[in-house]
Amino acid sequence: MSEADAFVLEDDGPVRHLVLNRPDKLNALDLDQHVRIKHAVETAQDDATVRVLVLSGKGRAFCAGDDLRADAPVGDDPLTGRRVDLDLGTGPAFLLESAGVLRACPKPTVVLLHGHALGSGYDYSLSCDFRLATEDVNYGDPRIHRALWAAEGWSYKLPKLTNQSLVTPIAYLGQTMDGATAYARGLVHRVYPAGADLRVAARGFLQQLATIDTAAYAETKARILASVDLPFQQALAVSP
Numbered sequence: 001m002s003e004a005d006a007f008v009l010e011d012d013g014p015v016r017h018l019v020l021n022r023p024d025k026l027n028a029l030d031l032d033q034h035v036r037i038k039h040a041v042e043t044a045q046d047d048a049t050v051r052v053l054v055l056s057g058k059g060r061a062f063c064a065g066d067d068l069r070a071d072a073p074v075g076d077d078p079l080t081g082r083r084v085d086l087d088l089g090t091g092p093a094f095l096l097e098s099a100g101v102l103r104a105c106p107k108p109t110v111v112l113l114h115g116h117a118l119g120s121g122y123d124y125s126l127s128c129d130f131r132l133a134t135e136d137v138n139y140g141d142p143r144i145h146r147a148l149w150a151a152e153g154w155s156y157k158l159p160k161l162t163n164q165s166l167v168t169p170i171a172y173l174g175q176t177m178d179g180a181t182a183y184a185r186g187l188v189h190r191v192y193p194a195g196a197d198l199r200v201a202a203r204g205f206l207q208q209l210a211t212i213d214t215a216a217y218a219e220t221k222a223r224i225l226a227s228v229d230l231p232f233q234q235a236l237a238v239s240p
Contacts, residue, residue: 006036014050014051016052020058021058023057023059027057029067034098037098038094041101041109050107053109057115062112063116063119064116064119064121065122099124103128103157110206111132112199122139122140122141127157130189132188133183134198136195137178138178139177139182144172
């Protein structure tokens with residue numbers, strides 16, 4: 001498979017699918033993939049024909065995490081001048097940027113979780129507005145067991161998405177969840193049968209999102225993020 005085929009854009013009317021396509025690696029992410037995701041989100045948010053962004057993965061998994069054996073990036077290195085020499089990859093510097101762009105996207109963002117959804121795949125999922133999963137997904141962040149980085153911002157986002165008492169087994173113990181558990185903890189919005197093709201099963205919901213007024217959605221999302229990201233007293237000034 002060529003590098004150009006590793007990340008696929010597919011439009012279903014106003015719904016744009018950003019598809020990780022390295023199934024032989026369970027869609028593990030190298031630096032080039034992070035760059036592609038960031039660029040795709042930036043392009044889509046400026047395209048009036050795109051009303052919903054959906055992140056998914058082909059094959060047996062959404063994303064197994066970072067590709068720790070990845071080759072050097074193709075073309076210009078986005079980490080030039082700030083690369084850290086690590087034994088286990090490049091670190092989270094660019095992931096922080098790309099996940100931040102995804103979280104701030106003014107359009108509806110959805111992630112489809114199946115198979116393994118771990119590590120950096122988990123990071124990206126927490127930056128999406130909606131998380132849809134199969135019952136048998138293996139979802140979470142086991143990086144603590146390998147003493148890997150946790151600097152993408154999930155430690156900020158996770159307690160805001162679920163009850164703080166539920167954060168501890170996820171973050172401190174690296175426990176992963178199936179779809180039902182993630183739903184019960186408020187981290188997944190819909191759960192589908194094991195083995196379901198989520199692009200087919202969730203199509204009605206995705207098309208429903210596409211009917212929402214774009215400006216109203218963007219304004220509502222901006223206000224919610226502004227309120228969530230500010231201390232309480234400052235948030236009062238921007239909340240409706």
